[in-house]
Amino acid sequence: MKFGSVDFFKMMIKACLLILPICLVLLIVVSIWFAVYHKNTSEHIEALESRIEQLEADAAMQADVSLSAQSGSFDQGISEQIQFEKPVSDKNNNYSTIEQSKNNHSVEAISPGFEYLPDIWLPLPEAARLPENKTVYLTFDDGPSPVTLDILDTLDEYGIKATFFVVSRRHDYEMDILREVAARGHSIGMHSDSHDPTKIYLSKEDYLADMYENFKYVYEVTGIKPQIFRFVGGSNSKYNKHAATEIITAMTDRGFSYFDWNSSADDALKPHPSASRIISNVLRTSETQQLIVLAHDSGARTQTAAALPELIETLQARGFVFDKLDASVEPIRFLVP
Numbered sequence: 001m002k003f004g005s006v007d008f009f010k011m012m013i014k015a016c017l018l019i020l021p022i023c024l025v026l027l028i029v030v031s032i033w034f035a036v037y038h039k040n041t042s043e044h045i046e047a048l049e050s051r052i053e054q055l056e057a058d059a060a061m062q063a064d065v066s067l068s069a070q071s072g073s074f075d076q077g078i079s080e081q082i083q084f085e086k087p088v089s090d091k092n093n094n095y096s097t098i099e100q101s102k103n104n105h106s107v108e109a110i111s112p113g114f115e116y117l118p119d120i121w122l123p124l125p126e127a128a129r130l131p132e133n134k135t136v137y138l139t140f141d142d143g144p145s146p147v148t149l150d151i152l153d154t155l156d157e158y159g160i161k162a163t164f165f166v167v168s169r170r171h172d173y174e175m176d177i178l179r180e181v182a183a184r185g186h187s188i189g190m191h192s193d194s195h196d197p198t199k200i201y202l203s204k205e206d207y208l209a210d211m212y213e214n215f216k217y218v219y220e221v222t223g224i225k226p227q228i229f230r231f232v233g234g235s236n237s238k239y240n241k242h243a244a245t246e247i248i249t250a251m252t253d254r255g256f257s258y259f260d261w262n263s264s265a266d267d268a269l270k271p272h273p274s275a276s277r278i279i280s281n282v283l284r285t286s287e288t289q290q291l292i293v294l295a296h297d298s299g300a301r302t303q304t305a306a307a308l309p310e311l312i313e314t315l316q317a318r319g320f321v322f323d324k325l326d327a328s329v330e331p332i333r334f335l336v337p
């Protein structure tokens with residue numbers, strides 16, 4: 001067969017007709033394989049992402065549980081401590097000194113030698129007042145956490161404002177929750193940056209350093225300069241004994257006001273009490289003009305959130321109104337230097 005002859009071209013056409021379907025089949029097989037492989041890969045990536053999210057959530061929950069356990073066992077003695085990662089202190093990120101506020105402080109009132117909170121001076125609180133009506137101040141320590149959101153929804157349902165003494169929790173979702181607390185008009189107070197009573201109470205300076213970080217946290221997340229605070233374990237505990245007077249003086253000189261409580265949900269104890277137990281714990285001390293209730297909104301306190309509706313309704317039936325704390329409210333204090 002000669003190159004270019006009729007037979008040659010006939011053979012070429014036959015060969016093409018034979019090869020073309022094979023190519024088509026191959027193309028289809030490759031396309032199907034690619035589609036299946038790509039789908040599996042996407043699913044695999046999604047599964048991995050979902051697993052990572054789950055692990056992060058578990059880790060956050062674990063930190064909440066441990067922190068709450070620590071807080072709960074505080075009065076009974078702490079067996080283990082949780083350390084939260086401390087942010088690098090940004091020395092340039094100063095809060096503008098409030099000249100007007102400084103002017104409100106007498107020179108004598110300012111203890112010399114403060115090394116911390118150097119640029120935070122708040123207006124001194126107005127004279128504290130007792131509420132005119134029987135009033136409940138619900139306070140929640142150790143948040144923000146997902147439980148905080150449940151509590152916020154219940155408070156909204158009843159048109160009630162409350163107070164949140166917060167720990168510097170720095171996951172994005174936790175900071176979003178804190179912004180939500182602020183957006184819904186509740187009071188935000190400082191509680192602690194590290195929440196480690198064996199460290200923050202070593203000296204006045206240690207305490208002020210911890211408060212400084214916690215103050216910055218609240219301010220940076222919400223734009224609010226918190227003026228009220230609650231001691232980890234209360235103002236009079238075995239952990240702060242040696243430094244409490246100095247600490248209280250240093251903090252109040254700077255315009256901060258602290259609040260203990262006269263009613264406790266006892267919801268940080270182990271085992272975690274049920275919602276009905278929490279309600280009866282609070283109601284033990286409800287016969288008073290001014291009720292400051294200690295409760296917790298860290299991640300494990302689901303029973304606290306569950307107890308709220310009945311607790312609120314019962315207190316309302318007993319003639320109480322609800323309000324949030326600020327520095328002008330007459331405080332309950334276990335220790336006054």
Ligand SMILES: [Zn+2]
Pocket residue numbers: 071141142191195232233
């Ligand atoms: Zn606490």
